Amino acid sequence: METLQIPTREREEMIDITTEVQKLIRQNGWGDGGVLLYCPHTTGAITINEGADPDVKRDIVVNMRRLVPHQGDYRHAEGNSDAHLKVSMFGPSQMIIVESGDLKLGTWQRVFFCEFDGPRTRKLWVKWLSA
Amino acid sequence: METLQIPTREREEMIDITTEVQKLIRQNGWGDGGVLLYCPHTTGAITINEGADPDVKRDIVVNMRRLVPHQGDYRHAEGNSDAHLKVSMFGPSQMIIVESGDLKLGTWQRVFFCEFDGPRTRKLWVKWLSA
């Protein structure tokens, strides 16, 4: 298992980690199989979405905040229940196909680390599973 | 990795792909492991849900539209930010157990390709991971 460090700058943020993950695959010589990108934090998630237009990230973050507001009917004393709920909706991990050392993504797909209660420095675990 | 072609007919649609995926597993002689169904499009997702009553698909599509409407506080110029958000909520892929060449699903479960900005002809990537 490998670990990447992800610094975040805002409370809610989507950070494109595609290049770092691709680099890690090459460094490890992984060839044909799948890679599990796993977030070990309970206010962080992994998603795959359009990466060409930064407005897509903005629209996702703003509309998730509308659906699951920071303040509301919450009892958890840390004040970040909205972040926990968003994590269950997006999921803590994504599995991606790797072929000949290449991360197989669609033309417009990029991989994002989502922080919903930052800013913080976060870890991403990367696990290779062979075909 | 194998590829299936999925034609869609409406803007938002859930298409039962269980039979095609099962056929592909048999054709490839895959035995015991897991199969990753992966959508390489940023307005498409994969989900697993009840397939016996078509009203379940209808209820899911209609209520996701209520939660994430087509028009709203969006800046992305293509006018399909609702579709991108739904994809992050459902996820671009599903991993399913395979035993003795059989896709292991619960009694009422079927596998659906979800298009949220169709109609289009889409690809589904299918990757075998051995146990």
Next chain:
Amino acid sequence: METLQIPTREREEMIDITTEVQKLIRQNGWGDGGVLLYCPHTTGAITINEGADPDVKRDIVVNMRRLVPHQGDYRHAEGNSDAHLKVSMFGPSQMIIVESGDLKLGTWQRVFFCEFDGPRTRKLWVKWLSA
């Protein structure tokens, strides 16, 4: 593939299954790879979230009920379309890293079986995928 039995007591409930899953991994002698936790029921899901404060579970269940109410614009005659929709949002499975027989979770992470239309006795399928 192994099977765990999960009894539930309420209509909507998150049950911490971390200890049972860890025990199963040890019993099977699984070492280094990934474990797929898969719910074969169409009103059940698997999620990973904060497990230290029970208010987090409560906040997630209550706020998912607000977003996807039990009564609404539903045609499915069984009256549990809300549960089906929540399953598509949380997902029917989670893949978790295993190293040296240990389930690799973050400090605050626990694994939960989510029932959205209980109480019922449910099954959880556990599939080992080697690295």
